[in-house]
Amino acid sequence: MSVLIDPPLWPNHGTVWGHLVSDSSLDELHAFARAAGIPLRGFDLDHYDVPAERYAQLQAQGAQLVDGRELVKRLRASGLRVTSAARHGRT
Numbered sequence: 001m002s003v004l005i006d007p008p009l010w011p012n013h014g015t016v017w018g019h020l021v022s023d024s025s026l027d028e029l030h031a032f033a034r035a036a037g038i039p040l041r042g043f044d045l046d047h048y049d050v051p052a053e054r055y056a057q058l059q060a061q062g063a064q065l066v067d068g069r070e071l072v073k074r075l076r077a078s079g080l081r082v083t084s085a086a087r088h089g090r091t
Contacts, residue, residue: 003032005063006071008052018055020048020063023074036061045082046075 008018020038022029026046033040033048036058042048050058059065066074075081 002074003029003063004066004071004074005050005055005058006066006068008050008055009068010049015051015053017049017051019068019071020050020058021046021071021075022080023078025078026080032061032063046080 002023003020004023005020006018008016010017020029020033022032029048030040030043033043036054038048038050038054042050055065072081
């Protein structure tokens with residue numbers, strides 16, 4: 001059971017963003033995000049979007065930095081991954 005972050009690569013709103021996920025449960029993910037002070041508005045179905053400036057804090061709180069491929073692999077293996085089709089109401 002881990003909370004994972006991938007490198008921030010997505011520019012928006014004057015910063016660069018990455019993803020925070022759990023490889024075991026959304027409850028674990030939400031609890032970690034609450035403890036880190038990440039607002040619920042940052043949640044997007046299976047992950048939180050987090051700005052680069054928060055990475056040191058998130059790692060200090062126990063988030064494990066992994067590359068994007070590893071993050072998606074572990075998210076899929078957990079059964080928590082929301083696919084693009086599901087995001088758009090297609091199955």
